[in-house]
Amino acid sequence: MTTGHKIARNLLPLSGTVREVMARLNEGVGGVVLFTDNDGVLRGVATDGDIRRAILNGCNLDTPAADFMIRKFTSGHADADPTQNLALLSARIRHLPILDSAGRPVDLLTWADLWRMPLVQPSLGGNESKYVNDCLATGWISSQGPYIEKFQNAFAAYMGGGRAFCTSSGTTALHLALEALGIGAGDEVIVPDFTFGATANVVLHANATPIFVDVDPITWTLDPKAMEAAITSRTKAVIPVHLYGHPCDMDPIMALAREHGLKVIEDCAEALGAEYKGRKVGLIGDVGCFSFFANKVITTGEGGMVLTNSSELAATMAMLRDHGMAPGRRYWHLAAGYNYRMTNLQAAVGLAQLERIDVFLDRRAELVKRYNGYLAGFAGLQLPTQAPWARNIYWLYSLAVCPEHLGMNRDQLAARLQERGIETRPVFHPLHDQPAYRTGIAHPCPVTADIAARGLSLPTGNEMTGAEVDRVCDALTSIMRTQQVYRAQPA
Ligand SMILES: Cc1ncc(COP(=O)(O)O)c(C=O)c1O
Numbered sequence: 498m499t500t501g502h503k504i505a506r507n508l509l510p511l512s513g514t515v516r517e518v519m520a521r522l523n524e525g526v527g528g529v530v531l532f533t534d535n536d537g538v539l540r541g542v543a544t545d546g547d548i549r550r551a552i553l554n555g556c557n558l559d560t561p562a563a564d565f566m567i568r569k570f571t572s573g574h575a576d577a578d579p580t581q582n583l584a585l586l587s588a589r590i591r592h593l594p595i596l597d598s599a600g601r602p603v604d605l606l607t608w609a610d611l612w613r614m615p616l617v618q619p620s621l622g623g624n625e626s627k628y629v630n631d632c633l634a635t636g637w638i639s640s641q642g643p644y645i646e647k648f649q650n651a652f653a654a655y656m657g658g659g660r661a662f663c664t665s666s667g668t669t670a671l672h673l674a675l676e677a678l679g680i681g682a683g684d685e686v687i688v689p690d691f692t693f694g695a696t697a698n699v700v701l702h703a704n705a706t707p708i709f710v711d712v713d714p715i716t717w718t719l720d721p722k723a724m725e726a727a728i729t730s731r732t733k734a735v736i737p738v739h740l741y742g743h744p745c746d747m748d749p750i751m752a753l754a755r756e757h758g759l760k761v762i763e764d765c766a767e768a769l770g771a772e773y774k775g776r777k778v779g780l781i782g783d784v785g786c787f788s789f790f791a792n793k794v795i796t797t798g799e800g801g802m803v804l805t806n807s808s809e810l811a812a813t814m815a816m817l818r819d820h821g822m823a824p825g826r827r828y829w830h831l832a833a834g835y836n837y838r839m840t841n842l843q844a845a846v847g848l849a850q851l852e853r854i855d856v857f858l859d860r861r862a863e864l865v866k867r868y869n870g871y872l873a874g875f876a877g878l879q880l881p882t883q884a885p886w887a888r889n890i891y892w893l894y895s896l897a898v899c900p901e902h903l904g905m906n907r908d909q910l911a912a913r914l915q916e917r918g919i920e921t922r923p924v925f926h927p928l929h930d931q932p933a934y935r936t937g938i939a940h941p942c943p944v945t946a947d948i949a950a951r952g953l954s955l956p957t958g959n960e961m962t963g964a965e966v967d968r969v970c971d972a973l974t975s976i977m978r979t980q981q982v983y984r985a986q987p988a
Pocket residue numbers: 666667668669692693695696738740764766767787788789790799800801
């Protein structure tokens with residue numbers, strides 16, 4: 498038997514009226530209503546388009562289903578092979594009721610079952626398998642091996658300088674930076690309220706206090722004015738997060754940091770390749786921290802990198818990453834360090850990924866152009882931007898929904914897109930609201946609250962095609978158009 502959709506909300510009795518169908522569809526019931534008789538047998542169906550045509554043909558809101566439903570419909574069989582049922586879906590047949598042997602609907606397949614657009618997919622078609630096979634063949638699978646050095650060197654070369662050290666994740670990279678900078682108990686660290694939790698988690702791991710401040714409404718990154726207002730005699734560091742691929746406005750942040758003697762740890766987890774006034778982010782502050790989780794621009798599965806211009810910090814981070822052992826003396830611990838190392842296998846993947854970063858970033862720029870071109874002009878959507886001084890690498894194409902224009906909120910829009918097979922992702926919640934961060938100190942963050950409620954990321958992948966962008970946009974525009982049709986109906 499086919500499993501999948503819960504169809505209870507799609508069902509109406511034959512007495513169901515145009516009004517009831519429209520109400521169901523308006524609640525986002527999956528594009529079709531199924532009419533069943535007293536025995537539960539499917540007798541007819543109606544979609545948005547059928548209702549529109551029924552009204553044009555003179556039906557009113559109280560007309561019963563028998564007068565407007567479509568009696569000739571294609572259905573699948575519960576006992577059939579699922580692929581046989583799926584094969585019945587087409588551009589014309591976008592909803593397929595699945596019936597049991599008595600003709601009662603037990604499931605509903607839609608074209609979303611046929612086509613799925615993931616939010617992100619890693620692109621692993623370069624030298625990844627060749628290099629990984631090399632690790633396997635040579636036995637260098639742990640954290641020693643030639644690819645570690647190669648990846649670190651290639652990374653520093655791509656960044657235009659600095660010393661780079663692979664880590665086991667972006668989170669451990671951030672923690673390593675805080676520890677190496679001597680941040681600890683009693684210290685305050687300013688972090689944006691709008692970021693992934695790892696940025697604040699590491700501050701707590703270092704026994705310091707996160708101070709949550711607001712972000713800029715255009716770039717969604719740390720607002721220097723909010724940072725300034727949060728500085729106290731205990732402030733020791735700031736973590737500007739280049740969020741969703743957009744760089745922070747680093748000049749005023751660095752000026753404040755210099756004035757108050759603060760360390761600056763750039764959280765570049767989402768922003769490899771992003772530029773501030775022509776400089777790549779990551780070497781502007783004291784340490785830059787990167788993530789290579791599978792949804793990032795380049796990936797090693799799990800993994801990260803720290804980058805710094807300071808040879809002293811570089812040495813401390815390398816030592817702490819390696820159990821705190823002295824580099825020249827085996828099993829001699831200078832500090833109670835960590836095992837935050839990356840494996841040679843991961844570095845092999847990372848090197849192959851880095852070889853193609855320019856292709857990945859160019860691809861993203863094309864996608865963004867296409868998204869922007871298609872979606873510009875819809876009052877219900879606030880599209881992502883790029884400050885004049887910035888190179889935004891658009892880690893995820895993230896927009897903000899304007900419910901007053903769209904007639905539905907972010908989560909409703911996401912649910913409609915999901916029905917059409919399009920995966921989206923809400924943006925991060927304000928950190929200070931969350932149980933984990935109650936010991937932090939929060940400054941007013943109205944911009945974060947607003948974006949967090951309205952922000953939505955659309956599919957953005959290194960291999961996403963223009964046609965796929967169009968398909969996401971087609972779905973979006975058709976949902977928005979449908980919403981306007983509903984809004985035009987009398988209540
Ligand atoms: C802004 C930000 N900081 C830190 C991290 C942590 O990186 P990782 O998942 O590699 O530990 C992430 C990752 O998802 C992130 O988005």
